[in-house]
Amino acid sequence: MDAISYQRAPDIGAALAAASQPGTMFIGGGTNLLDLMKGGVMRPMRLVDITHIDGLNGITALPDGGLRLGALVRNSDAANHAWVRERYPLLSQALLAGASAQLRNMATVGGNLMQRTRCAYFYDTGFPQCNKRSPGSGCAAIDGNNRMHAILGASRQCIATNPSDMSVALAALDAVVRVAGPNGERTIPFAEFHRLPGDRPELDTTLHAGELITSVDLPPPLFAAHSKYLKVRDRASYAFALVSVAAALQMDGNTVKSARIALGGVAHKPWRANATERALVGQSLDKATLQNAAALAVQGAQPQRDNAFKIVLAQRAIVRAVQQAGGVA
Amino acid sequence: MSPADTHPHDDASDAARKPSRRRFLQSAAAAAAVTAAPHARAQQPAATPALAPPPAATPMLPVKLTINGHPYELQVEARTTLLDALREYANLTGTKKGCDRGQCGACTVIVSGRRINSCLTLAVMHDGESVTTVEGLAPDGDTLAPIQRAFIEKDAFQCGYCTPGQLCSATALIAEYRNGDASAVTADVRFRPAQLSDDEIRERMSGNICRCGAYPNIVAAVKAVASGNA
Numbered sequence: 001m002d003a004i005s006y007q008r009a010p011d012i013g014a015a016l017a018a019a020s021q022p023g024t025m026f027i028g029g030g031t032n033l034l035d036l037m038k039g040g041v042m043r044p045m046r047l048v049d050i051t052h053i054d055g056l057n058g059i060t061a062l063p064d065g066g067l068r069l070g071a072l073v074r075n076s077d078a079a080n081h082a083w084v085r086e087r088y089p090l091l092s093q094a095l096l097a098g099a100s101a102q103l104r105n106m107a108t109v110g111g112n113l114m115q116r117t118r119c120a121y122f123y124d125t126g127f128p129q130c131n132k133r134s135p136g137s138g139c140a141a142i143d144g145n146n147r148m149h150a151i152l153g154a155s156r157q158c159i160a161t162n163p164s165d166m167s168v169a170l171a172a173l174d175a176v177v178r179v180a181g182p183n184g185e186r187t188i189p190f191a192e193f194h195r196l197p198g199d200r201p202e203l204d205t206t207l208h209a210g211e212l213i214t215s216v217d218l219p220p221p222l223f224a225a226h227s228k229y230l231k232v233r234d235r236a237s238y239a240f241a242l243v244s245v246a247a248a249l250q251m252d253g254n255t256v257k258s259a260r261i262a263l264g265g266v267a268h269k270p271w272r273a274n275a276t277e278r279a280l281v282g283q284s285l286d287k288a289t290l291q292n293a294a295a296l297a298v299q300g301a302q303p304q305r306d307n308a309f310k311i312v313l314a315q316r317a318i319v320r321a322v323q324q325a326g327g328v329a
Numbered sequence: 330m331s332p333a334d335t336h337p338h339d340d341a342s343d344a345a346r347k348p349s350r351r352r353f354l355q356s357a358a359a360a361a362a363v364t365a366a367p368h369a370r371a372q373q374p375a376a377t378p379a380l381a382p383p384p385a386a387t388p389m390l391p392v393k394l395t396i397n398g399h400p401y402e403l404q405v406e407a408r409t410t411l412l413d414a415l416r417e418y419a420n421l422t423g424t425k426k427g428c429d430r431g432q433c434g435a436c437t438v439i440v441s442g443r444r445i446n447s448c449l450t451l452a453v454m455h456d457g458e459s460v461t462t463v464e465g466l467a468p469d470g471d472t473l474a475p476i477q478r479a480f481i482e483k484d485a486f487q488c489g490y491c492t493p494g495q496l497c498s499a500t501a502l503i504a505e506y507r508n509g510d511a512s513a514v515t516a517d518v519r520f521r522p523a524q525l526s527d528d529e530i531r532e533r534m535s536g537n538i539c540r541c542g543a544y545p546n547i548v549a550a551v552k553a554v555a556s557g558n559a
Contacts, residue, residue, distance in 0.1 A: 003387040006407035006453050031449045034410070035430050047407070049454055076443070079518075080510045089518045096513040100536025101505070102498065103431060105443040106450060224519070237513065237535035 001037050008049045012056075012180050012212060018048040019210045020182065026050050026212060028072060029106040031099070032115050040125050041116075041133060051108075056214055059083065065220035071110030071213045075166065076101065078109055088218060090227035090248050094169035097231045100238050110213035113167060113177065113193065116204065117160035117268075118240055119149065131157045132201045147306035148240070151298070151314070153267040158201030159304055162194060162269050163240050169229055171262040171270035172246035175218050181211035194269030201268070223248035223260065230321040231264070232313060241265035243314045245321035249280075256280045261322070263297065266314055273297035276318060285326045287319070294318035392456045396421060397465025405452045411445075412436045414452035415462060423463040423493050427538070434537035437494035438462050444501035446536075463493035466500060476500055479550035479559040487541035495537045499551045502533045506555060525555045 009015035018024060023045030027033055036042040050056070050072065057072040059081050067087065069078055078084055079095035099107065121127045121140040129138035141149055141159050149159040167190075175190040194205055207213075226249040233239040244264035250257040259280040261273040279293035294315040301311045323329030389404040396419055403418045412429070415421045415438070424447060427435030431449040438447045439461040466474040476499050479485070486492045506525050511518040514532045522529055530548045539547065553559035 001408045004407050005388075006390065006451065008453075027451075027454070030451065030454070031431055031446070034449050034451070037408075038430060047451075049451075051454060074443075076510075080508075085511060085518045092511060092518040093513070096511060096515075096518070100434065100446075101502065101533055102434060102437055102444050102446045102536045103449075106445050231513075237532050 001034075002040075002043055002045075004037075004044065005046045006049065007046065008052055011053055012214065015048055015050050015053060015212055016180065016182060016210060018046075019212070021046065024048055028108040028111040029074070029103075030111075031103050031107045032111065036116060036123075039123055041123060050212065056110075062217060067218045067221075069109045069216045069218070071108060071215055073109045075099070075104040075107045075109065075112060078166075079104065087221035087224050088169075088173065089224055090172065090229055090246055091166070091169045091218070093227075093229035094165045094244075094246060097229055097241075097244070098165035109166070109216055112164055113170075113213060113216070114205070115162070115164050118163045119160040120145070122160060132160060132197075135200075135202045142304065145306060146304035148242070148265075149304050149307055150267050151301040151303050151307060151310045152263075152271055153196045153269070154302065155197045155199065155201065157199055158197035158268065160197065160201065160268060161265055162204070162267070164270070165229070165231060165241065165244060165264060167194065168244055168246045168262045168264035168270045170216060170218075171272055172248050172260040173218055173223070174260070175216050177213060178215045178217060179207060179211045180214050181208055183208075185214070187217075190270075191272060197268045204268075222250055222258070226251050226325045226327065228321045228325040230317055230324065232317055243310055243317050245314075245317045247318070247321040247325040249322065249325050251326060254284045256283055256285065256326070259322070261297065261318060263314060263318075266301075266310060271297075273318070275299070280322070285323060285328045290319040290322055291315070293322075390453050392452050394419070394452075394455060394457075395459040397461060403452065407451065407453055409452050410448050411438070411440070411450050411452045411455055411460070412447035415447060415460070418452075421462055421464055425490055425493055427491065427494075432538070433491070433494075434498060435491050435494040437497045437537065439497055439501055442501075442504075444498050461497070461500075463496055466496055474500070475554045475559050476503070476550065479553045480547075482559065483546045483550040483553065484543075485546040485550040486539075486543050491537060491539045491541075495534070495539065495547060498534060498537045499547075499554070502530070502551065503555050505533070525552065527552065530555075 007018055025044040027047045027049050056070040058070045060068045062068055075095050079092045085092045122130050122132050127140040129140040131139055150161050170190050177188045177193045195203055228247050231241050231244040233241050241264045246262045248260040259277040261276045263271040275296035276293045283289045298311045298314050387406050392403045392405055394401045401419050405414050415424050425435040427433035429448045431446045436446055436448040437444050441458050476496055509521040512532045514528045515522045527548050530551045
C-alpha cells in the first residue's frame with residue numbers, strides 16, 4: 001500500500017474541510033477501500049477517518065414513523081437493531097446476506113453504499129483496460145470472463161455490477177440518502193443515488209465532490225409482514241450475488257395491494273423492477289401471474305458471452321422471492 | 330528469539346511490552362522491507378539487503394492499544410494495518426496473515442467486543458481501543474478457554490494456520506448468539522433464532538476459511554461450547 005497521511009475528523013465540518021484537499025478520501029469501515037488500496041486500484045494520498053464523528057452512529061425514529069440509520073452505523077448493528085428486524089426485516093435479511101460477520105462488524109451503512117464493483121478486471125491492475133478504473137482505457141470484461149456481469153442497463157464502456165446487498169433492499173424500500181457537502185445538505189432518493197455506467201462508468205453515484213453521507217432514511221414500514229431477500233450465489237455463504245431479489249408486498253387477503261421488487265447482481269445499480277411491480281398489483285400470487293410479471297423485469301436484457309443464464313435465473317428468483325414474501329411458498 | 334516467541338504472561342511487567350527503541354527499529358525496518366521492496370525480496374532472496382529505511386516522508390504516529398488486557402504504546406505508519414501492528418510492532422504473532430485482503434478470516438481478532446478482520450483496518454483508527462487476540466483467549470497461562478479445549482477435543486484443526494482466527498471468531502459468535510443476533514439462515518429475523526443449529530454455525534463461521542477442511546469438527550467444537558457441553 002502507498003504511504004498515506006491520516007487525519008481523524010472530530011465533526012462533519014472538519015471532515016468536509018479536510019475533504020476539499022486533492023487526493024483525500026473519507027474512510028469509514030475501510031473494508032473495501034483498504035482492499036482496493038492494497039491492490040493499487042485506488043490510491044488516495046490522505047485518509048480522513050470519519051468514524052469518530054458524533055451523531056452519525058445512531059438509529060433513530062423519524063416523526064413520520066420511519067427510521068434514520070446514521071451513516072456510521074455498522075452493518076451488523078443495523079441488521080440486528082430491534083426496530084430494523086421488526087419493521088424492516090427485508091433490510092435485516094439483505095444486510096445479513098452480505099459479506100461475513102467480521103466484515104459486517106466493520107462496514108458502515110454509508111460505506112456500504114459506496115462499495116465499488118467486484119468486476120475482476122476493475123480489481124486487477126494487470127489489465128490496463130478498465131474504464132471505471134482508468135477512464136478511456138477500454139473494458140476488458142466485455143471480451144473477457146463476464147459471468148458475473150450486468151444484463152441490464154450496461155453500456156459499451158462498462159458492464160460491471162453493483163455488489164451491495166443492502167442497497168437492493170434500500171432500493172425496494174424507497175430509502176432516502178442524506179448528505180452534507182460544501183454547499184450544504186441535501187437528500188437523494190435512493191433510485192437516483194447510484195448511476196448507470198453510460199459513458200462515465202468511473203462514477204458510481206450521483207454524489208458531488210466532497211459530499212459526505214450522513215444518514216439513510218427509511219419511510220414508514222409497510223412491508224414487514226410480507227418481505228423476502230433472496231440471494232442466489234455460487235456458495236451457500238460469503239459470496240457475491242449472481243442474482244438477488246428484494247421483494248416487499250402489501251397484501252389484502254390473497255390479493256397484492258402494492259409491491260416493491262428490486263434486483264441485485266444484474267446491473268450497475270440496484271435495479272427496480274417497476275413493470276413487475278405494476279403487474280402484480282390487484283393480482284393473486286398464482287404461478288402464471290408471477291411468471292408473467294417476472295418476465296417484464298428482464299425485458300430488454302442484453303446478456304454477455306457468459307451470463308445469459310442470469311436472464312432465466314432472475315425471473316425464477318423473482319417468482320420464488322415473491323412467493324416467499326407472500327407466504328405461498 | 331524475539332519477545333513475541335515467549336508467552337505474554339511470561340513477561341515481567343507491562344513496561345516490558347512497550348517496544349524498546351531497538352525493537353521498534355527492528356520491526357519498523359522489517360515492515361518497511363515488506364511493504365517497500367516485496368519484489369526485490371522475492372526475486373533475489375539471498376543477495377539483496379532486505380532492510381531499507383522507511384521513507385523520510387512517512388511520519389510515525391502514536392497508537393495506544395490495550396491488547397489482551399495489557400497496555401501497548403506503538404509507533405506506526407498511517408498505512409499500517411491492525412494486523413501488521415499486532416504482528417510486527419507488538420510482536421504478537423498468534424494472529425495470522427492469510428490473504429491480507431479480508432477473504433480468509435485468519436487475521437480475525439476481537440476489538441472492543443466485536444470480531445473483525447484486522448487486515449482491513451488501520452491501527453491508527455483504533456487508538457485507545459481494546460484488542461483480544463488468540464494469545465488473550467485463555468484465562469491464564471495454564472488454563473485454556475473452553476473453545477480452545479473444544480477445538481482440541483473435537484480435532485477441529487490440522488495445520489492450525491487458520492485456528493487463531495477460527496478461535497476468535499467462534500468466541501465472538503457464541504456471544505452474538507447469546508445476545509439474540511440473527512443470521513442469514515435465521516428463519517425469521519423478527520424473532521431470535523430458536524437454536525444454534527449446525528446451519529447457523531456454518532453461516533456464522535463462513536468468514537473463516539480452513540484449507541484443511543476441518544469444518545465438520547469446527548462446527549462440532551463451536552456447538553459443544555455453545556450448548557455448554559465443553
